[in-house]
Amino acid sequence: MRLPTAFALLPALALLWGCDKPPVARADAGRGDAEDGRTTVASLACGACHSIPGIRAADGTVGPSLAGLGNRNFIAGTLPNDPGTLAAFVRNAPSLVPGTAMPAMPLSEAQAIDVAAFLASLR
Amino acid sequence: MTRVRGLPAGLALALAGCTPIQSALDPAGSNAGMVFDLGVAMTIGATLVCVLVVVLAWRAVRRSRAEGAWLASPRMVIALGAVLPAVVLTALLAYGFVLDRQLAAEEDRAALTVRVTGEQWWWRVAYLAPDGSPAFETANEIRLPVGQPVRFELESADVIHSFWVPALGGKIDLIPGRTNTVTLLAEREGIYRGQCAEFCGTQHALMAFMARAETPEDFGAWFAAEGGDARQPETEEEVAGHGAFVAAGCGACHAVRGTAAAGTIGPDLTHVGSRLTIAAGTLPNHAGTLAAWVTDAQAIKPGARMPSFDELDGPTLRSIAVYLASLR
Incomplete structure (x- = not known):
C-alpha cells in the first residue's frame, strides 16, 4: 500500500516503522557528528529549557534534563529513542508530539542528525 | 542565519579573545x-x-x-x-x-540621532526624526550605516548604566536625570556586541545589546521597514499565537505597533523576530528561546520585570513563540 506523502513525518508512522524497518533518516542518523551537534546545541541555547551536561550555563528547567538521554528507551515518554526519531524530534517536536511545549527548531536536517548524535552520546 | 545562531557561542569565544565581536583591540571605525x-x-x-x-x-x-x-x-x-x-x-x-x-x-557630522535609555536590565532604543521626536522605538539592538557617524543620546530610567560597544568607540555612563552623548562610527560592516559597563543590579551581566553596521542601502531599507507596523499573523499557529498573546495580557507591557498591544513598560516587540538576541543579549532569538523566555523568564534572568508565564499549556506557549518569531 502506498501511503500519502503527507503522512511520512507522522509519529505514529515512525512508531510503526520502528517495528520492521528503520525510520528514513536512520542510516544518516548513525553518521551524525556529536561534536558538531554539541556546538549547535550550545549556539541555539537549548540550555534555556534543558539541563545539558557538558554545555556551559545549560541549566534550564522548562523541559526535562537531557543527562543520560542516550540510555533512555523513550523520547518525550512516547517515541522510541533511535537516532532517526531523535533527529526528527529535535527538529520538529510538535509534528511528532502535538501536545508538546517544545517548538520546532531552526535546524537543517544535517544539523538535526548531528544534534541527535550528540544527545545519544549523553550516557 | 548560521551566523546569527552562532552568536551566543561567539560571545563566549569573544570573552576568551578569539572572536572580535566585542573587542577594543579590534576597532571597526x-x-x-x-x-x-x-x-x-x-x-x-x-x-x-x-x-x-x-x-x-x-x-x-x-x-x-x-x-x-x-x-x-x-x-x-x-x-x-x-x-x-x-x-x-x-x-x-x-x-x-x-x-x-x-x-x-x-x-x-552625525546626521542620525538615536536615543538609548538604560533600564534594569535592557536597552530602550528610539531612532529620532529630524525634528527630534521619536520616529520609532525598538530595543536591545542598534543598527547603523557604515561610514556615517551616529549620535547617541544616552539616558537612564533608573540607576547608572554605561553604554559601551568596544569595537566602535569609548564608553559613557547613562546617568539618571541627565543626557550624555557619544558619537559612534562604524567603518566595517559587521555585528558587534555592546555591554552595560557599570554595575547596575543583579542582572547587570545579562544587559547587553547588538550593534549591526550595515551598508547605507541596507540600513535605509531597514529604517523604512522598522518604522512600519508589525507583520500580520498568517499561518493558523501565528493567528492562534497572536490571540494567546492578547489573552495573556502581554500588551499591558509590550507594544506591537498595528495591534492593540501598546504597553511601554517592556521592550517594543513590533519587529522582535528580526533581532539577533532576546532579553538584552541573553539568548539567541528563535521560537525555542522565545518560548523559554515567556514561560521561564524568572529562571533565566531572576529579578527582571518580565514574569514567568508558566500557566500556559504547551501548544499555547508554542504558538506565542511562533507568533513572536514571525514579527520580523
Whole structure:
C-alpha cells in the first residue's frame, strides 16, 4: 500500500516503522557528528529549557534534563529513542508530539542528525 | 542565519579573545581606532617608565658609592622626580585633549540621532526624526550605516548604566536625570556586541545589546521597514499565537505597533523576530528561546520585570513563540 506523502513525518508512522524497518533518516542518523551537534546545541541555547551536561550555563528547567538521554528507551515518554526519531524530534517536536511545549527548531536536517548524535552520546 | 545562531557561542569565544565581536583591540571605525592608538601609546609609555624605574631601583640597591651619589644628587632627583613626570603627563594631557576634541567634532557630522535609555536590565532604543521626536522605538539592538557617524543620546530610567560597544568607540555612563552623548562610527560592516559597563543590579551581566553596521542601502531599507507596523499573523499557529498573546495580557507591557498591544513598560516587540538576541543579549532569538523566555523568564534572568508565564499549556506557549518569531 502506498501511503500519502503527507503522512511520512507522522509519529505514529515512525512508531510503526520502528517495528520492521528503520525510520528514513536512520542510516544518516548513525553518521551524525556529536561534536558538531554539541556546538549547535550550545549556539541555539537549548540550555534555556534543558539541563545539558557538558554545555556551559545549560541549566534550564522548562523541559526535562537531557543527562543520560542516550540510555533512555523513550523520547518525550512516547517515541522510541533511535537516532532517526531523535533527529526528527529535535527538529520538529510538535509534528511528532502535538501536545508538546517544545517548538520546532531552526535546524537543517544535517544539523538535526548531528544534534541527535550528540544527545545519544549523553550516557 | 548560521551566523546569527552562532552568536551566543561567539560571545563566549569573544570573552576568551578569539572572536572580535566585542573587542577594543579590534576597532571597526576611526573613533574606536583613535582610542585604541591612545591605548597603545599609553601602554608603550607606561612600559618604558616601568622599565626605567625598575632599572634605577636595581642600581640603587646594588650601587657603588660613586653611583649612589650620582643617583641621590639633587639634579637627578629633580630631573626624574619632577621634570620627567611633568613632561610625560603634559604630553599625555595634550594627546588626550586633542583626541577628545576630535571625537567631539564627529558629533557635528552625525546626521542620525538615536536615543538609548538604560533600564534594569535592557536597552530602550528610539531612532529620532529630524525634528527630534521619536520616529520609532525598538530595543536591545542598534543598527547603523557604515561610514556615517551616529549620535547617541544616552539616558537612564533608573540607576547608572554605561553604554559601551568596544569595537566602535569609548564608553559613557547613562546617568539618571541627565543626557550624555557619544558619537559612534562604524567603518566595517559587521555585528558587534555592546555591554552595560557599570554595575547596575543583579542582572547587570545579562544587559547587553547588538550593534549591526550595515551598508547605507541596507540600513535605509531597514529604517523604512522598522518604522512600519508589525507583520500580520498568517499561518493558523501565528493567528492562534497572536490571540494567546492578547489573552495573556502581554500588551499591558509590550507594544506591537498595528495591534492593540501598546504597553511601554517592556521592550517594543513590533519587529522582535528580526533581532539577533532576546532579553538584552541573553539568548539567541528563535521560537525555542522565545518560548523559554515567556514561560521561564524568572529562571533565566531572576529579578527582571518580565514574569514567568508558566500557566500556559504547551501548544499555547508554542504558538506565542511562533507568533513572536514571525514579527520580523
